[in-house]
Each structure stands twice: as structure tokens, then as C-alpha cells.
Amino acid sequence: MKNISIKQLNVFCQIARSGSLSLAAEHLFMSKAAVSLSLTELEKHLGHRVFDRVNQRLHLNHQGYQLLPLADELLQRHAEIELLYAQSAPLAGTLKVGASQTVGSYLLPYLLADFEKERVMDFSTGDEPNYIDKQVQITNHFELCQNILDYKVDVGFTEGVVQHPDLISLPFTHDEMWIIAAKGASKFDEETIDVKALSGQQWLLREEGSGSRDFFIQHIAPSLTAWDTHFQFNSNAAIINGVTAGLGLSCLSHHVITKGNLSPHLQIISLSTSMQRSFSILLHKNKYQSPLLNCFVEFSKRWGIQTANELA
Structure with a gap:
């Protein structure tokens, strides 16, 4: 056990994230043979296999899942030690941020910009803030959760409900969902309607795993006597254009609709039912x-409490 090296742990973590020797080698600027040898040496020292080999892919087994959080912590602490005396500022390194589509597209850019501004202000005495390599992944809620579980991202932001026992969910901010229709849909011209009045309509929904789709299924669909998924898109912009074209109704965050500059060919349907949901910060x-x-x-x-409502 004493012979396990930082290099071997780094190789292990990269393979765990990519599931491939080739991809890990590419990321580490090593040959595939060198990566394979490092993994073999690690497993020899441990006395256990940490991956199952299935169809030329490597999948973490039970031993691998036990090792991953410990290896990840050791690598981060090793990076901190290297930066301890090399740079004067206390914060430096890599920050891997993940977000679901709505948060990632309409809130995260402002959050990152304000984080940068605060760091510059913190060093206004003359010292320059350390460089932080920020890597951002925007995906749907389901894939975001999986990326956090696989240690591919450090922190995530989502609108979806989190149920996995290995994920910590912290409050971020609140959101309001809006029902949109093509302008001129006369049956929805009333000032406020009950959600049941939307029964029998065709809907444009995001793909499975999306927080917006989950909200519709959990909070709107149960009140409808009948409804039909007319089209499924993995893009909020495509849904807005589809509704504008008259393909059906949809349910989207007010951040998406407002920041997307609501088309004059769209209308917001006012409902008597509350359409609130919460955004969360996710950690392993x-x-x-x-x-x-x-x-x-x-x-x-802090930003979620103080700033997010101003972006609406």
C-alpha cells in the first residue's frame, strides 16, 4: 500500500470519469500503454480490481467506488500543497461546475461573473487573485446528478428534485414556471384560468431527465383529464419556437422566457394554481x-438569495 503514488491515483480518477483508457491517456498527455501500466500497478498494490471490464469499457466496481472519494480528496490536497507557497493568495485551482439547462443558460453566467468581481475586490489591496480554472458543463438534471456522483463536476445547480442518498441538496433560489401558448389562442384569453382547462391540449416538453419536464409531470399533468406529448425537444429555444409555430403549449421557467425576449407571437397563460419551484446547489x-x-x-x-430575483 505504501507504494501507491499520486500519479496512479490521478490515472485512476481520470479513467473513472471517462470510462476509457484512451480518453484518460489523452487528458493526461500520456500513452495508453503508460495509463494501462499505472492502473495495473495500482490494482496490484491494492490487491483488488477497481474496474470491471465490460465490452472494452471500464466500469467502477464496489472497490472502485470506495476508493474514488478518497483518491479525489488526496489529489485536491496535493494540488493545494503545491500552490501553498507558489502563490500568495489562498484560493486557486480548478473548479468544475455543472448545471441543468435553465440554471446553466440563464443564471450561472451572472453568478460566475459576480464571483469573479468579488474575488477582484477581495484583492483590491494590491495582490492579484489567483487564477481559477473554471470548467462548466450544462446538461439536463438527470445527467448532472450522475456527473456529480461520478466526480466529473465538483458542484451542480439544478431545478430538479434530488433523491439520491449520496447527494447533498442546498437551497439556491426560487423560480416560477409559466405556461406559454401561441398568440391568438382565444380559448386562453381569460384573465386567469384553472389548470384543468388545459386538458386535451398538445404539449411540447423537454427530454426525459429534464427538470422542466419533471415539473410538468408532477404538478400539471395530474390535474389534466387528458394530454398528449406532441413533440419532445432537448432545447428550450426549440420549444419556444415550436409553441410560436402553433405546435402546442409548453411549461418553461420565467427565466427562459424573459431572457429569451418573449416573442410578440407568444402569450403567457395565467393560472390560478401556484407554479413555484426551487433551484438547488448539489454536492456529493x-x-x-x-x-x-x-x-x-x-x-x-448568498448570491441566490440576493441577486437571482433581479434577473427575472
């Missing part, structure tokens, strides 16, 4: 939280 419960990650999470919680 076993992941080591570096000073940089802790700083960003605390800033994000």
Missing part, C-alpha cells in the same frame, strides 16, 4: 470540499 456527500469549493458554494448561496 463524500467529496472533499476544498477552500475554493467552499468559498464558491457560500458565495452561491
Whole structure:
């Protein structure tokens, strides 16, 4: 066990994230043979296989899942030690941020910009803030959760409901969902209608795994006597254009519709039912939280309370 090296742990983590020797080798600027040898040496020292080999892919087994959070923490602490005396500022390194489509497209850019501004202000005495390599992945809610579980991202932002026991969900901010229709849909011209009045309509929904779709299924569909998924899109912009073209109704965040500059050919249907939902910050419960990650999470919680409503 004493012979396990930082290099071997780094190789292990990269393979765990990519599931491929070739992709890990490409990321680490190593040959595939060198990556394979490093993994073999690690498994020899451990006395256990940490991956199952299935159809030329590597999948973490039970031993691998036990090792991953420990290896991730050791690598981050190793990076902190290297930066400890090389740079004067306390925050530096890599921050891997993930977000679902709505948060990632309409809130996260403002959050990151304000985080940068605060860091510059913190060093207004003369010292320059350390460089932070920020990597951002925008996907749907289901894939975001899986990326956090696989240690592919450090922190995530989502509108979906989180149920996995290994994920920590912290409050971020609130959101309001709007029902949109093509302008001139006369049956929806009333000032406020009951959600049941939308029964029998055709709907344009996001793909399975999307928080917006989950909201519709859980909070709107149960009140409808009949409804039909007319089209399924993996893009909010495509849904807005589809509704504008008269393909059906949809349910989207007010951030999406407002920031997308509501078309004059669309109308918002006013409902008597509350259409509120919450955005959350997601973390893996076993992941080591570096000073940089802790700083960003605390800033994000403050930002969500103070700023998000101003972007509506």
C-alpha cells in the first residue's frame, strides 16, 4: 500500500470519469500503454480490481467506488500543497461546475461573473487573485446528478428534485414556471384560468431527465383529464419556437422566457394554481470540499438569495 503514488491515483480518477483508457491517456498527455501500466500497478498494490471490464469499457466496481472519494480528496490536497507557497493568495485551482439547462443558460453566467468581481475586490489591496480554472458543463438534471456522483463536476445547480442518498441538496433560489401558448389562442384569453382547462391540449416538453419536464409531470399533468406529448425537444429555444409555430403549449421557467425576449407571437397563460419551484446547489456527500469549493458554494448561496430575483 505504501507504494501507491499520486500519479496512479490521478490515472485512476481520470479513467473513472471517462470510462476509457484512451480518453484518460489523452487528458493526461500520456500513452495508453503508460495509463494501462499505472492502473495495473495500482490494482496490484491494492490487491483488488477497481474496474470491471465490460465490452472494452471500464466500469467502477464496489472497490472502485470506495476508493474514488478518497483518491479525489488526496489529489485536491496535493494540488493545494503545491500552490501553498507558489502563490500568495489562498484560493486557486480548478473548479468544475455543472448545471441543468435553465440554471446553466440563464443564471450561472451572472453568478460566475459576480464571483469573479468579488474575488477582484477581495484583492483590491494590491495582490492579484489567483487564477481559477473554471470548467462548466450544462446538461439536463438527470445527467448532472450522475456527473456529480461520478466526480466529473465538483458542484451542480439544478431545478430538479434530488433523491439520491449520496447527494447533498442546498437551497439556491426560487423560480416560477409559466405556461406559454401561441398568440391568438382565444380559448386562453381569460384573465386567469384553472389548470384543468388545459386538458386535451398538445404539449411540447423537454427530454426525459429534464427538470422542466419533471415539473410538468408532477404538478400539471395530474390535474389534466387528458394530454398528449406532441413533440419532445432537448432545447428550450426549440420549444419556444415550436409553441410560436402553433405546435402546442409548453411549461418553461420565467427565466427562459424573459431572457429569451418573449416573442410578440407568444402569450403567457395565467393560472390560478401556484407554479413555484426551487433551484438547488448539489454536492456529493463524500467529496472533499476544498477552500475554493467552499468559498464558491457560500458565495452561491448568498448570491441566490440576493441577486437571482433581479434577473427575472
